[in-house]
Amino acid sequence: MSPSDRSRSDSSSNSNASADADADTDRESKPESAPAPDLAGLVIAGGYSTRFGDEDKAVADLAGTPMIRRVVDRLAAVTDAVVVNCREDQRGAIAAALEGCAPTIEFALDPVEDRGPVAGIGTGLEAVDETYGREFATVVACDMPFVDPDLLELLFERARDADADGAVVQLEDGWYQTTQAVYRTEPMARACAETLESDDKRIVAALERVDYVTVAEKVLEDADVDDATFESLDTKEALEAAATRLE
Numbered sequence: 001m002s003p004s005d006r007s008r009s010d011s012s013s014n015s016n017a018s019a020d021a022d023a024d025t026d027r028e029s030k031p032e033s034a035p036a037p038d039l040a041g042l043v044i045a046g047g048y049s050t051r052f053g054d055e056d057k058a059v060a061d062l063a064g065t066p067m068i069r070r071v072v073d074r075l076a077a078v079t080d081a082v083v084v085n086c087r088e089d090q091r092g093a094i095a096a097a098l099e100g101c102a103p104t105i106e107f108a109l110d111p112v113e114d115r116g117p118v119a120g121i122g123t124g125l126e127a128v129d130e131t132y133g134r135e136f137a138t139v140v141a142c143d144m145p146f147v148d149p150d151l152l153e154l155l156f157e158r159a160r161d162a163d164a165d166g167a168v169v170q171l172e173d174g175w176y177q178t179t180q181a182v183y184r185t186e187p188m189a190r191a192c193a194e195t196l197e198s199d200d201k202r203i204v205a206a207l208e209r210v211d212y213v214t215v216a217e218k219v220l221e222d223a224d225v226d227d228a229t230f231e232s233l234d235t236k237e238a239l240e241a242a243a244t245r246l247e
C-alpha cells in the first residue's frame with residue numbers, strides 16, 4: 001500500500017476542540033531540548049516489503065546504517081520511549097539493527113500477521129499505553145529514514161494545543177500522511193481495533209473515527225521542515241538513490 005491514505009473528507013479538520021491552556025503552560029515550563037514527556041515513538045515495520053524484493057527493508061543498509069535505526073535515531077530527538085511493531089520473525093534482525101540506540105525500545109509483535117498497517121498501529125499503540133503510559137505517540141513507518149523531528153514536534157504541539165486525538169499533514173493533493181503523524185494513544189488504538197472489524201481497513205478510516213486536526217503541507221515550508229521528511233524508500237532503486245545523495 002501507499003504510505004499515504006486518500007482522504008474521504010474534504011474538510012480541513014474534524015476537530016471541534018479548543019486550545020488547552022494548561023497544556024501550554026506545561027510546555028513552556030520545560031527546556032526546549034528535553035524530550036516531550038507525554039510523547040512516545042511508534043515505528044511500524046510489520047509489512048512484507050514486497051516492492052523491495054527478498055530483503056526486509058526495515059533493516060536494509062542505507063549508507064552504513066539500517067533504515068529503521070535512522071528512524072529511531074531521529075525519534076530520539078523528541079522521545080526517550082519507542083515501540084517497534086513488527087512480526088515475530090523480524091524481531092531478532094531488528095533488535096540487532098537497533099542495538100545501542102538511545103531511546104528505550106519495546107517490541108510489539110503482531111498477534112496476527114499481514115493484517116495491514118492499521119493492525120500494526122493498533123498493536124503498537126496498545127503497547128505504548130501499557131509499557132510507557134504516554135498520552136500521545138508519533139507513528140513513523142520504518143521506511144522513512146529522513147523523518148524530520150521538528151515536524152513530529154510541530155504535530156505534537158498542534159494535537160496537544162487543540163486538545164485533539166491526532167495531528168496529520170494534509171498534502172497538497174489532498175492525501176493525508178498517516179504514517180508520519182501524531183495520535184492520542186488510547187482513542188486511536190480503539191479506532192484501529194474498530195477499523196479492523198469494518199470493511200474499510202485504510203488508516204484514514206481509523207483517523208476518521210477520532211477527533212484530529214490537519215496541518216497543511218504548505219505550513220511545513222514556513223516551519224523549515226526537511227523536504228525529504230516523507231520520502232518512503234519502498235524499492236531498492238529508491239534506497240540506492242538516497243544512498244547516493246548521502247555519499
Ligand SMILES: Nc1nc2c(ncn2[C@@H]2O[C@H](COP(=O)(O)OP(=O)(O)OP(=O)(O)O)[C@@H](O)[C@H]2O)c(=O)[nH]1
Pocket residue numbers: 001002003044045046047048049050051052085086110113114115116117119120121140141142143179232234
Ligand atoms: N504490522 C504491520 N505493519 C504493516 C503491514 N503492512 C504494512 N505495514 C507497515 O506500514 C508501513 C507502510 O507500508 P508500506 O510502505 O507499503 O510497506 P510494506 O507493506 O512492507 O511494503 P510493500 O509490500 O512493498 O507494499 C511500513 O512501515 C510497513 O512495515 C502489516 O500487515 N502489518
Ligand SMILES: [Mg+2]
Pocket residue numbers: 002003141143232233234
Ligand atoms: Mg512505504
